[in-house]
Amino acid sequence: MVSTLIRITGDWSLAEDCTADAFEKAIARWPNDGVPDNPGAWLTTVAKNKALDKLRRAANEARKLEQIAIMNELEVDDVELTDDRLRLIFTCCHPALPLEARVALTLRTVAGLTTPEIASAFLVPEPTMAQRLVRAQKKIKNAGIPYRVPPIELLPERLGGVLAVLYLLFNAGYTAVSRVDLAEEAIRLTRVLLQLMPAESEVQGLLALELLQHSRRRARLVDGELVPLEEQDRGLWDSSLIEEGLSLVRAGGRYQTQAAIAAVHARDDGDYSGLVALYDRLGDGPVIALNRAVAIGMAHGPEAGLAAIAALPASDYYLVPAARADFLRRLGRLDEAAEQYRRALEVVKTDDERRYLERRLAEVEA
Amino acid sequence: MTRYIMFVCVDGDPDTDPAPEPDIEKWVADNDASGKRVGGDRLTEPQDATMVRLRDGKTLVTDGPFTEGKEFIVGFDLLECDSMDEAIAIAASHPMARRGRIEIRASWPLELDLS
Numbered sequence: 001m002v003s004t005l006i007r008i009t010g011d012w013s014l015a016e017d018c019t020a021d022a023f024e025k026a027i028a029r030w031p032n033d034g035v036p037d038n039p040g041a042w043l044t045t046v047a048k049n050k051a052l053d054k055l056r057r058a059a060n061e062a063r064k065l066e067q068i069a070i071m072n073e074l075e076v077d078d079v080e081l082t083d084d085r086l087r088l089i090f091t092c093c094h095p096a097l098p099l100e101a102r103v104a105l106t107l108r109t110v111a112g113l114t115t116p117e118i119a120s121a122f123l124v125p126e127p128t129m130a131q132r133l134v135r136a137q138k139k140i141k142n143a144g145i146p147y148r149v150p151p152i153e154l155l156p157e158r159l160g161g162v163l164a165v166l167y168l169l170f171n172a173g174y175t176a177v178s179r180v181d182l183a184e185e186a187i188r189l190t191r192v193l194l195q196l197m198p199a200e201s202e203v204q205g206l207l208a209l210e211l212l213q214h215s216r217r218r219a220r221l222v223d224g225e226l227v228p229l230e231e232q233d234r235g236l237w238d239s240s241l242i243e244e245g246l247s248l249v250r251a252g253g254r255y256q257t258q259a260a261i262a263a264v265h266a267r268d269d270g271d272y273s274g275l276v277a278l279y280d281r282l283g284d285g286p287v288i289a290l291n292r293a294v295a296i297g298m299a300h301g302p303e304a305g306l307a308a309i310a311a312l313p314a315s316d317y318y319l320v321p322a323a324r325a326d327f328l329r330r331l332g333r334l335d336e337a338a339e340q341y342r343r344a345l346e347v348v349k350t351d352d353e354r355r356y357l358e359r360r361l362a363e364v365e366a
Numbered sequence: 367m368t369r370y371i372m373f374v375c376v377d378g379d380p381d382t383d384p385a386p387e388p389d390i391e392k393w394v395a396d397n398d399a400s401g402k403r404v405g406g407d408r409l410t411e412p413q414d415a416t417m418v419r420l421r422d423g424k425t426l427v428t429d430g431p432f433t434e435g436k437e438f439i440v441g442f443d444l445l446e447c448d449s450m451d452e453a454i455a456i457a458a459s460h461p462m463a464r465r466g467r468i469e470i471r472a473s474w475p476l477e478l479d480l481s
Contacts, residue, residue: 094450096450096454142472143450143470143471143472144368144370144447144448144449144450144453144472145449145450145451146448146449146450146451150451154451
């Protein structure tokens with residue numbers, strides 16, 4: 001509903017205010033008058049009229065008079081609500097906006113989270129987050145960022161931007177295992193996007209990736225401790241998420257390839273032979289390169305894995321010593337493993353990971 | 367319609383794509399013809415730039431551009447576009463988008479209240 005009003009009025013805070021007013025009216029009236037036959041249309045009409053009132057009062061500016069004329073011509077129906085949500089998602093994720101602002105704006109306007117909720121999700125003070133949102137909305141207006149689904153020729157690159165925002169959101173909920181709400185919000189939004197663009201294989205790929213990774217959420221952290229994949233209780237894996245995720249995997253681009261990698265782990269049949277080829281398709285960069293080296297270790301044994309890590313170009317990627325330590329541990333080279341676990345602890349990023357590494361260090365030192 | 371200025375800049379990290387570069391004269395001609403480009407010029411070199419500030423009633427004039435080093439403005443173009451996306455597309459087709467970088471700023475007319 002907010003998205004329809006944004007389209008009609010071009011003014012985000014006006015749209016939000018009028019939507020809130022409409023809901024208040026509904027809460028006040030419907031218990032007495034009864035719920036109307038088409039509550040969505042009732043709400044939108046009330047909100048639209050409210051917006052019209054506000055605009056008329058500010059009608060000295062020629063721009064706004066123009067908007068009133070446009071509003072009077074438009075009808076509201078379900079199809080347009082769907083298109084408006086799509087327009088909203090793409091606008092929130094426009095590349096001219098800073099990445100943090102894109103994520104925040106998507107959560108605020110598409111997912112309907114409140115500013116305090118988003119601030120706490122990203123561990124940022126509330127005024128900072130409020131400012132970030134206001135700045136983003138201003139830039140959309142001041143820089144003339146268009147409120148629309150991008151034209152066909154821009155769609156592939158812009159869709160990538162939307163998927164990146166959604167995946168960033170999912171990851172915020174995945175790495176901090178306790179933030180399951182963020183991961184679930186990302187999945188919900190990805191489902192919305194898939195509903196709006198059902199033929200897009202990369203959207204299917206992203207959803208598959210999220211579902212497959214999310215399926216292990218209960219097994220990854222047990223009694224506050226991080227449990228690595230091979231030690232996880234398969235009974236705690238969510239088989240319906242796995243089934244749905246696997247059904248969405250097909251040959252495709254970046255997200256489909258990552259989903260295919262996740263599928264190898266989810267299928268859990270010990271066959272890692274296809275893994276390395278999948279990583280080859282993802283290209284370069286320290287994260288992918290390390291994962292690929294680990295995949296070599298899974299397919300061909302820890303000695304091969306160590307050699308693959310040794311062949312990597314130097315990087316600051318914080319998980320490199322942890323991966324080395326793991327292979328050394330499997331090979332029984334415990335002193336060397338201990339040294340690598342210590343190095344890994346120097347650069348560890350989260351509390352969960354730190355406790356896991358400390359546990360392993362204690363194991364190899366014993 | 368929004369008016370944008372694009373600052374055409376040199377930076378230290380040009381494109382490595384071997385494909386042939388767009389022709390600047392064609393870019394100017396095409397965008398003039400469509401009415402999207404309403405003005406602009408190349409600029410004289412940064413060593414011929416002059417900076418002016420007024421502090422405590424004194425006019426301070428110094429030689430040189432405000433930016434140091436390998437990044438500086440070499441030209442500008444004034445565009446009139448339907449949206450930021452259109453400005454982006456026009457900027458991206460400029461040869462300096464590959465050789466250097468382009469900054470796009472929407473104009474902010476004095477009578478326009480952006481609060």
